[in-house]
Amino acid sequence: MAVYTEVPQDEAAALLRELQLGELTALRGIHGGIENTNYFATTVLDGIETEHVLTVFERLGFEQLPYYLRLMKHLALKGIPVPEPAANAKGEILHRLQGKPAAVVNKLAGHSELRPSVVHCEAVGAMLARMHLAGQDFAMQQPNLRGLPWWNETVPVVLPYLNEEQAALIRSELAYQNHVAAQPAFKALPQGPVHADLFRDNVMFDGDRLCGFFDFYFAGNDSWLFDLAVTLNDWCIFHGDEAADGLHDERRAHAMLAAYQSVRPLTAAERQLLPAMLRAGALRFWLSRLWDWHLPREAAMLKPHDPGHFERVLHERVHQARALAESLRGASGVPA
Numbered sequence: 266m267a268v269y270t271e272v273p274q275d276e277a278a279a280l281l282r283e284l285q286l287g288e289l290t291a292l293r294g295i296h297g298g299i300e301n302t303n304y305f306a307t308t309v310l311d312g313i314e315t316e317h318v319l320t321v322f323e324r325l326g327f328e329q330l331p332y333y334l335r336l337m338k339h340l341a342l343k344g345i346p347v348p349e350p351a352a353n354a355k356g357e358i359l360h361r362l363q364g365k366p367a368a369v370v371n372k373l374a375g376h377s378e379l380r381p382s383v384v385h386c387e388a389v390g391a392m393l394a395r396m397h398l399a400g401q402d403f404a405m406q407q408p409n410l411r412g413l414p415w416w417n418e419t420v421p422v423v424l425p426y427l428n429e430e431q432a433a434l435i436r437s438e439l440a441y442q443n444h445v446a447a448q449p450a451f452k453a454l455p456q457g458p459v460h461a462d463l464f465r466d467n468v469m470f471d472g473d474r475l476c477g478f479f480d481f482y483f484a485g486n487d488s489w490l491f492d493l494a495v496t497l498n499d500w501c502i503f504h505g506d507e508a509a510d511g512l513h514d515e516r517r518a519h520a521m522l523a524a525y526q527s528v529r530p531l532t533a534a535e536r537q538l539l540p541a542m543l544r545a546g547a548l549r550f551w552l553s554r555l556w557d558w559h560l561p562r563e564a565a566m567l568k569p570h571d572p573g574h575f576e577r578v579l580h581e582r583v584h585q586a587r588a589l590a591e592s593l594r595g596a597s598g599v600p601a
């Protein structure tokens with residue numbers, strides 16, 4: 266369940282009226298998600314019924330939210346299908362309900378595609394590239410708050426919960442990522458606002474039609490390649506009940522990369538650093554899942570995600586990167 270803050274009907278109705286969205290006719294708590302309180306709200310304006318999502322933010326404060334909401338607004342105005350925060354007469358898009366920050370956005374059509382095909386991966390790849398380009402002139406800056414500094418802080422916190430083999434993997438990966446991040450080519454990667462959590466449950470599809478990206482609350486300024494790696498690590502990996510959980514699916518990955526590059530071709534440095542970035546993306550989510558699993562916050566995290574999945578993804582990405590490096594050394598005549 267994800268209604269941590271009960272919003273009285275009259276308070277929601279007053280906000281929707283202030284946003285000129287019409288008269289509230291239905292307010293229903295959304296029982297998916299774990300971070301925030303979310304409601305579907307139906308309003309009627311001039312006889313037309315519209316659906317919105319009303320969110321009360323439980324974790325994020327008034328300082329960080331303007332970046333996420335302004336970014337969504339910026340992207341929506343550029344034609345990227347993302348929820349658009351509704352503004353009041355003063356142009357404000359961050360509101361207050363029950364003393365907490367709140368926002369109202371349009372409800373996207375469709376549903377999450379948890380078993381994506383090549384066609385879904387192509388659509389996500391192309392839209393991700395369009396989103397990166399559309400975000401280039403977004404004026405606000407906020408770092409990815411789940412980037413390298415957070416990994417460095419968090420590894421020592423989760424280490425006591427790991428066995429020796431896991432601890433060795435996480436330590437060596439962290440050392441590797443610190444090494445890579447210090448390289449000039451890495452620092453020069455194209456950057457901009459990134460979603461940073463574009464998993465299958467944050468994208469809506471109606472059949473093969475992509476209806477939109479949502480849940481921008483881990484967004485931040487980072488390399489575009491990191492965003493692509495995070496996306497590949499969820500959409501183009503085998504999951505759960507599939508015997509190959511955590512393994513790379515070449516068909517879907519090829520489709521996503523080709524579609525991304527049909528909109529924004531990767532630079533030579535990006536192509537070279539992709540294997541390292543896939544490892545970074547796997548480390549990022551293994552860490553956050555370990556954190557949520559072993560150090561749950563009060564009331565929240567009723568159903569933390571399985572950290573073991575991203576441990577397997579990290580193994581897979583390290584293995585692939587080594588195999589690639591060896592084949593490149595072989596091709597250049599240097600013994601592997």
Ligand SMILES: Nc1ncnc2c1ncn2[C@@H]1O[C@H](COP(=O)(O)OP(=O)(O)OP(=O)(O)O)[C@@H](O)[C@H]1O
Nearest residue numbers: 295297298299300301303318348371372373479480
């Ligand atoms: N703009 C939207 N349009 C349609 N459905 C939405 C929208 N925003 C949220 N939802 C629905 O609400 C559910 C919960 O939203 P969300 O995933 O953002 O939850 P959360 O608690 O804010 O974050 P998290 O995914 O990190 O737990 C989604 O799975 C989706 O079904």
Ligand SMILES: N[C@@H](CCO)C(=O)O
Nearest residue numbers: 462464550553554570
């Ligand atoms: N996408 C994250 C959850 C945070 O939104 C995960 O699957 O670990």
